[in-house]
Amino acid sequence: MGKMTDLEDIHLIPPKVLGMYQAVAELLEEGVDINSIRVSTITDRAGIGKGTAYEYFDTKEEIIACALAYRIQRTFEYIDGILTEKNSFQDQLELLLDETEKQEKKKFCFWRLVHMLTDSSGFSQLIRQRMASEPFAEYLPVKVFGRVLQGGVERGELRKDLPLEYMVYSLISRLLTYFMAITAKDCFQVDAEVLRPLICQGIMDELCEKNK
Amino acid sequence: MGKMTDLEDIHLIPPKVLGMYQAVAELLEEGVDINSIRVSTITDRAGIGKGTAYEYFDTKEEIIACALAYRIQRTFEYIDGILTEKNSFQDQLELLLDETEKQEKKKFCFWRLVHMLTDSSGFSQLIRQRMASEPFAEYLPVKVFGRVLQGGVERGELRKDLPLEYMVYSLISRLLTYFMAITAKDCFQVDAEVLRPLICQGIMDELCEKNK
Amino acid sequence: MGKMTDLEDIHLIPPKVLGMYQAVAELLEEGVDINSIRVSTITDRAGIGKGTAYEYFDTKEEIIACALAYRIQRTFEYIDGILTEKNSFQDQLELLLDETEKQEKKKFCFWRLVHMLTDSSGFSQLIRQRMASEPFAEYLPVKVFGRVLQGGVERGELRKDLPLEYMVYSLISRLLTYFMAITAKDCFQVDAEVLRPLICQGIMDELCEKNK
Amino acid sequence: MGKMTDLEDIHLIPPKVLGMYQAVAELLEEGVDINSIRVSTITDRAGIGKGTAYEYFDTKEEIIACALAYRIQRTFEYIDGILTEKNSFQDQLELLLDETEKQEKKKFCFWRLVHMLTDSSGFSQLIRQRMASEPFAEYLPVKVFGRVLQGGVERGELRKDLPLEYMVYSLISRLLTYFMAITAKDCFQVDAEVLRPLICQGIMDELCEKNK
DNA sequence: TATGAATGAGATTTCATTCAT
């Protein structure tokens, strides 16, 4: 059996490997520091032997990096799916803010992704490599948000004169604002209830055609 | 000799400890993963004995956390200083974007701080404790940016109708996202040259009185 | 693999663990100070990897405590066995004195046990816990000697009016006298040859029915 | 200043050294394992600098060995003193049992001595050397008990037909076993209240002339 | 393919001892 790092099709992942991915996701959601995760913890949770992990991966780093990449992709696939069901940018924006709140509860995907994209740990480098590869690229936040914004432009809701890449930037930074405010609640004493409408208004003001 | 964790006055740090702080800073600037830093690497660089590290700190985590806290404070002290010399918000904003670009080159302080404030590693928990304490609090980004924005409001440059905290978060997340876009170029697939003027404009549009 | 500290059945001890027990026993018999025994010394002697020791035990202290408890139990099992073959208390007493001499040659069991029962080192506390647990209790000296004396009483050889616990005390203290005399030969200049009949006589005088 | 190991006269011990001896004694009485005592703990307690310890001793082992030897001698000097005040062996015996019980409470001198005389730790070897030297020999238990028993014989209270040395050992081991029974109650499973009168009687029966 | 006992390199940490002041 070839290693998982060579596997392109996300739907052919063997059940034992899915078990390991699930174990990693759970651990991170429980707030475990990524650097303190042990191979034996993963395999114990997955109900498989420790040696089995090495049938599918070469190193511990790869296990965790693949698990994370998988998780991130699934999350954005899901977000992409539900975004598509909404008909207006306003609804899509509300949905994204809702999801941002949810993610915070799981202390997971978004923020973790931010780290992955910016730090220099071994994990992050592996993740970045992996996320840049074919089957993942399609669901990178830039792409997902890009499609949403593109739709808005095409429907005439959003400004046509801004480069799409800036609009993506703008959207992400607003979501980040909201996420930071929620995450650092205790540290910075900010009221998310007050923030949310301001953030919404800010984006709409900046990106929407009708507000021009 | 009392441990450094009990030392409040940042100017009384013994030279050997400063040497260790310097060593940690260099390592991180060189892109070394924080989790792979060894005590012996730090002490070797600092030109002191390994045991000496434990005269001043109880654990490796404390060494690195204190080094980081020190570095972050010095950096924001510096930024605070140069921001004060500028007379308009526009100039201050340009300065911050300049510094954000510089930080990227040093892969360091600002971003590292964001990680520290948001992940669940042992380091981060220690750092957060430390940064919450008296001598550090004054130079936390929220305070520094808060003062900048407050000044802009008082000079009549910035909008009076937005909560200051919202403005702070908005500014921070714009900078952060810019940093992220620069750092993870391949993932973001955007061009900093294109982005920067738009970001400037976006921030001014949102926060400035005269542009309303 | 469960740790040895949870293992109740003394006959299920894995061979590598027996090797470690043997190594500890040898070291002590060679007169090595118990506090100067290193894990690597034990595993080197046992011909196993250092890490293997920690597959079976959590700490060095546990390794040595278990090795000692095992050794002590085996010794008293053995003594119990050969005592049972003797038909009179007199013979049993002679046997015990013979064994006391032998033990001295191995500088081991009896005296080591005495230390274990009386000092406050980490080892001793662990040993005491362990020796108080089910599978060991049966072969504690108090039990073994208790059975011998009980037998003597039942056969009508020994006095019925003394509490058994005092008889045990008396027997042990006599053996201790003999052991001390042998051990401290050089220090106290006593002739074991002269002592032995006196000790025998003393016990018989005190405990035997016919001498009443 | 010559090292303490060369000092013969126990009354010329400098005050800082007495402070260290006192510190060691206290630590042991508090139940601290002798192998876990640190030089810094001793000097901190004695209120002196760590370097000072090395003005008077060459190694940590010497510090503790000398402290113990000193303490043991003082204890037996004291016991010798109060034994001399008693007029009958019976009273002296009761006194010794009282002291044995007290020692248990202080977990100290007598028993510690026994360990010192019988184990193979570095401390014990040093102690044995030291206790064998001139100024200590006089107050070794064998000598002290020897004088007591000799007095009993001379007063006609004790048997003349037993070798004095046998009587000494017999007495010591009775006391020791009593001590052991008290210390390791759970292992011995006997009641000191029950034991003590029987022990007294047993010793008197064996050693006293009139009870013959 | 799946396993998990065995491994050992390498990390952190301790603390007796030194020596410049």
Added chain:
DNA sequence: GATGAATGAAATCTCATTCAT
């Protein structure tokens, strides 16, 4: 003589990885 900051040898213990079954 007294000090205590500095040292580094040496110990314990971890855990990713291997490999015989």
